[in-house]
Amino acid sequence: MAKPQPSRALFADLYELTMAQAYWQHGHNAPATFSLAFRNLPPDRGYAVFAGLEDALDHLETLRFTGADVAYLRSLGLFDTAFLDWLPSLRFTGGVRAMAEGDLVFAEEPVVEVTAPVIESQLVETAVMNAIGLQTMLATKAARVVYAAQGRAVVEFAARRTQGDEAADRLARVSYLVGFGGTSNVLAAARYGIPPVGTMAHSFISSFPTEAEAFDIYADSFPDTSTLLVDTYDTVEGVRRAAETGKRLRDAGHALRAIRLDSGDLLALSIASRRVLDEAGLTDVRVLASGGLDEFDIEALLAAGAPIDGFGIGTKLGVSADAPWMDWAYKLSEYDGAPVLKLSEGKASLAGRKQVYRKTDGDGMYAADTLALEDEQLPEGDGAPLLTSVMRGGQRTGPTPTLPELRERFAANFARLPDRYKTLRSPDVYPVHHTWALEETQWRATQNTLARQQR
Amino acid sequence: MAKPQPSRALFADLYELTMAQAYWQHGHNAPATFSLAFRNLPPDRGYAVFAGLEDALDHLETLRFTGADVAYLRSLGLFDTAFLDWLPSLRFTGGVRAMAEGDLVFAEEPVVEVTAPVIESQLVETAVMNAIGLQTMLATKAARVVYAAQGRAVVEFAARRTQGDEAADRLARVSYLVGFGGTSNVLAAARYGIPPVGTMAHSFISSFPTEAEAFDIYADSFPDTSTLLVDTYDTVEGVRRAAETGKRLRDAGHALRAIRLDSGDLLALSIASRRVLDEAGLTDVRVLASGGLDEFDIEALLAAGAPIDGFGIGTKLGVSADAPWMDWAYKLSEYDGAPVLKLSEGKASLAGRKQVYRKTDGDGMYAADTLALEDEQLPEGDGAPLLTSVMRGGQRTGPTPTLPELRERFAANFARLPDRYKTLRSPDVYPVHHTWALEETQWRATQNTLARQQR
Numbered sequence: 001m002a003k004p005q006p007s008r009a010l011f012a013d014l015y016e017l018t019m020a021q022a023y024w025q026h027g028h029n030a031p032a033t034f035s036l037a038f039r040n041l042p043p044d045r046g047y048a049v050f051a052g053l054e055d056a057l058d059h060l061e062t063l064r065f066t067g068a069d070v071a072y073l074r075s076l077g078l079f080d081t082a083f084l085d086w087l088p089s090l091r092f093t094g095g096v097r098a099m100a101e102g103d104l105v106f107a108e109e110p111v112v113e114v115t116a117p118v119i120e121s122q123l124v125e126t127a128v129m130n131a132i133g134l135q136t137m138l139a140t141k142a143a144r145v146v147y148a149a150q151g152r153a154v155v156e157f158a159a160r161r162t163q164g165d166e167a168a169d170r171l172a173r174v175s176y177l178v179g180f181g182g183t184s185n186v187l188a189a190a191r192y193g194i195p196p197v198g199t200m201a202h203s204f205i206s207s208f209p210t211e212a213e214a215f216d217i218y219a220d221s222f223p224d225t226s227t228l229l230v231d232t233y234d235t236v237e238g239v240r241r242a243a244e245t246g247k248r249l250r251d252a253g254h255a256l257r258a259i260r261l262d263s264g265d266l267l268a269l270s271i272a273s274r275r276v277l278d279e280a281g282l283t284d285v286r287v288l289a290s291g292g293l294d295e296f297d298i299e300a301l302l303a304a305g306a307p308i309d310g311f312g313i314g315t316k317l318g319v320s321a322d323a324p325w326m327d328w329a330y331k332l333s334e335y336d337g338a339p340v341l342k343l344s345e346g347k348a349s350l351a352g353r354k355q356v357y358r359k360t361d362g363d364g365m366y367a368a369d370t371l372a373l374e375d376e377q378l379p380e381g382d383g384a385p386l387l388t389s390v391m392r393g394g395q396r397t398g399p400t401p402t403l404p405e406l407r408e409r410f411a412a413n414f415a416r417l418p419d420r421y422k423t424l425r426s427p428d429v430y431p432v433h434h435t436w437a438l439e440e441t442q443w444r445a446t447q448n449t450l451a452r453q454q455r
Numbered sequence: 456m457a458k459p460q461p462s463r464a465l466f467a468d469l470y471e472l473t474m475a476q477a478y479w480q481h482g483h484n485a486p487a488t489f490s491l492a493f494r495n496l497p498p499d500r501g502y503a504v505f506a507g508l509e510d511a512l513d514h515l516e517t518l519r520f521t522g523a524d525v526a527y528l529r530s531l532g533l534f535d536t537a538f539l540d541w542l543p544s545l546r547f548t549g550g551v552r553a554m555a556e557g558d559l560v561f562a563e564e565p566v567v568e569v570t571a572p573v574i575e576s577q578l579v580e581t582a583v584m585n586a587i588g589l590q591t592m593l594a595t596k597a598a599r600v601v602y603a604a605q606g607r608a609v610v611e612f613a614a615r616r617t618q619g620d621e622a623a624d625r626l627a628r629v630s631y632l633v634g635f636g637g638t639s640n641v642l643a644a645a646r647y648g649i650p651p652v653g654t655m656a657h658s659f660i661s662s663f664p665t666e667a668e669a670f671d672i673y674a675d676s677f678p679d680t681s682t683l684l685v686d687t688y689d690t691v692e693g694v695r696r697a698a699e700t701g702k703r704l705r706d707a708g709h710a711l712r713a714i715r716l717d718s719g720d721l722l723a724l725s726i727a728s729r730r731v732l733d734e735a736g737l738t739d740v741r742v743l744a745s746g747g748l749d750e751f752d753i754e755a756l757l758a759a760g761a762p763i764d765g766f767g768i769g770t771k772l773g774v775s776a777d778a779p780w781m782d783w784a785y786k787l788s789e790y791d792g793a794p795v796l797k798l799s800e801g802k803a804s805l806a807g808r809k810q811v812y813r814k815t816d817g818d819g820m821y822a823a824d825t826l827a828l829e830d831e832q833l834p835e836g837d838g839a840p841l842l843t844s845v846m847r848g849g850q851r852t853g854p855t856p857t858l859p860e861l862r863e864r865f866a867a868n869f870a871r872l873p874d875r876y877k878t879l880r881s882p883d884v885y886p887v888h889h890t891w892a893l894e895e896t897q898w899r900a901t902q903n904t905l906a907r908q909q910r
Contacts, residue, residue: 008642019673130617163589187463198470203577210907263799318780325776345686453689
């Protein structure tokens with residue numbers, strides 16, 4: 001019989017469990033609020049796109065330690081027996097206030113506040129940070145790509161290059177959320193109802209004696225949905241051969257969909273390809289480009305007038321290559337009703353349970369955010385609060401939004417962010433103000449904390 | 456009843472499946488060999504550490520399309536009915552030759568060659584590339600960290616910051632493979648039998664009225680295994696308080712294990728901490744450092760003489776921050792017995808089934824590699840072949856090596872690589888020669904390919 005496998009409850013840093021034991025043994029388990037926020041935006045980013053909430057909530061709702069988990073922990077000889085005997089009864093019983101997936105978020109703004117007895121709210125740190133960290137980073141990168149493409153089609157081709165297939169799965173989800181047209185990842189497409197997209201590989205071409213034969217064979221199998229990859233040998237020759245196949249398809253009442261360029265000087269080649277296709281009367285056949293592209297490349301190609309109708313974006317999107325991590329912190333901000341903080345050099349945290357308000361200008365564009373304490377009453381002009389209750393007593397408070405709903409939500413949000421914050425390089429810094437009450441709480445908590453240490 | 460979920464067989468780019476249909480409909484399914492290699496090492500890398508083979512082989516051994524998979528594909532209206540009816544009978548029936556996990560690998564060297572009817576060998580591209588790409592990248596980064604630490608303990612703290620929890624899991628595995636002492640990731644520790652390690656969080660401290668109380672409470676729960684985090688408020692004060700706790704533990708017959716620094720000037724703070732601990736007679740209490748460190752930071756700290764006994768390495772290891780992807784290609788190199796290639800600008804591939812030989816010098820140190828055709832007979836002085844048969848007829852040829860075995864294997868390999876290839880910045884380029892037969896095959900395949908296109 002196979003040994004029972006440990007469960008996902010163990011996806012936690014060891015210290016979450018040792019601290020849990022110390023809390024438990026000393027009856028130190030008052031309600032504690034943790035705030036999840038990033039300290040700074042990565043380079044060249046003027047905003048982030050919040051995502052990953054549903055995975056985090058799933059973890060909280062399903063958290064329970066199995067017999068196999070406890071048996072493993074017991075084998076370490078590190079934990080107290082009574083604590084381990086208690087552990088299987090642990091559930092996440094707390095509440096979560098959060099932004100909605102697809103909301104824009106800026107530095108220091110909590111995207112999630114988790115309030116629960118400290119053993120519970122502490123224990124889920126690793127899983128919550130990982131889920132939200134991954135998807136927010138990828139959604140942000142993907143939004144930049146969509147913005148750079150200025151309405152042209154962008155599709156996600158990163159499945160082979162993401163950091164694991166879980167990352168590939170979540171990338172497909174969040175890139176669709178921010179406006180991608182589809183994914184090449186069939187599994188993710190199936191799971192999330194995203195349009196699956198694809199062309200053909202160089203290996204297909206090179207497995208046949210000639211490129212022309214490979215094109216015809218593929219087009220025979222997919223007479224109305226073929227995109228032919230033209231750069232296996234000589235690109236412009238490849239486009240001419242694709243045009244021959246395209247004419248044969250047209251004569252038979254079908255249509256070649258597109259050609260794909262995957263190497264070389266994409267500006268020059270796209271111009272040459274467009275000319276070859278147009279001269280063959282194939283003005284409806286689209287020119288797609290791929291091959292290590294990111295938002296900067298797309299911007300440069302379009303600025304130079306490249307006649308490219310769509311982009312397949314892989315590696316650099318898939319790992320958020322220019323900013324592969326964000327500086328998230330999951331910080332205790334309130335314990336047993338009192339605001340608390342840490343003062344570590346360069347990493348001080350903000351005390352107290354918080355709320356974020358987003359103000360719009362006369363044109364409905366986002367103008368500034370206000371970071372406030374949760375229980376403050378702000379004037380109406382300061383805008384709507386972004387954090388809402390999404391979990392109470394360990395259960396979601398409402399139904400999970402669908403991916404199309406989130407996609408619409410993001411599109412509406414993003415349209416309201418002025419371009420100066422969306423620029424790909426050195427965007428302006430979006431203003432986030434702190435209320436007086438927040439600052440005062442911070443000052444008081446700092447003084448109180450320092451004074452207490454001197455006792 | 457819940458809708459049946461699609462299976463991992465669908466973790467493929469859509470084009471693998473459309474090409475499969477075109478191959479299938481046209482009876483084009485001769486044995487094809489794909490070679491997986493990276494074109495160039497990432498910046499500052501003089502070697503890579505091959506890893507991820509077992510996940511790739513698992514995918515091949517278990518590949519089968521379920522009813523749910525086929526139902527999904529059918530719903531797309533893209534595929535031929537007869538092809539979809541055939542798909543559930545598909546198995547991976549081929550062979551795999553591969554390096555061993557823990558082998559050092561250089562640019563253009565195949566780590567894996569997959570030979571099977573082209574439908575099968577093509578179809579597994581996405582999953583094979585993702586598994587090996589992720590783990591090789593992470594193993595390489597982790598090996599650099601181990602090298603920089605010069606024998607000091609390094610432990611992996613990245614679980615919250617990796618690109619998904621699958622990446623966290625594989626990172627724990629491969630960082631242990633290359634010499635890390637443990638992981639904070641309890642789930643991965645349980646799965647792989649890796650020592651779980653951990654300290655305490657700032658939130659633990661700030662949930663108590665005073666740092667001193669927090670230290671005592673934690674030490675009471677873990678009197679022989681405590682590492683106290685000292686930088687929540689004022690670091691040197693924190694070390695003094697930790698020393699008080701340490702003295703109390705000692706007086707009670709226990710021992711404080713270590714303190715951890717997580718922010719600020721780690722050189723100055725480690726010197727100050729060591730002094731405080733030594734003056735308290737706590738010379739056995741170790742000083743650990745963490746907080747956004749990578750191999751470059753470790754090297755600089757140790758070069759400056761920082762009295763740090765061990766390092767906790769998180770984010771920048773977890774995403775291989777300075778090189779978050781590698782330029783892998785899975786290229787058709789032989790079809791139906793004939794060498795083939797692509798000639799795409801800047802991305803030409805090497806034709807033919809290959810073997811890699813590694814030569815050692817008189818001291819047993821690695822001197823140079825030779826990239827040859829598989830069936831060449833090389834003189835004995837050219838060293839041992841690195842690719843061996845690991846799968847035949849879709850089944851593994853032998854037992855899976857254990858992680859401790861791979862760890863030993865890597866350590867032995869790594870000791871044989873001269874330091875000039877291990878330097879963290881701008882290492883020398885390890886020589887990889889091509890045999891005359893390989894070059895000639897490449898030349899011939901190029902000429903033949905070009906000639907065929909002109910027909």
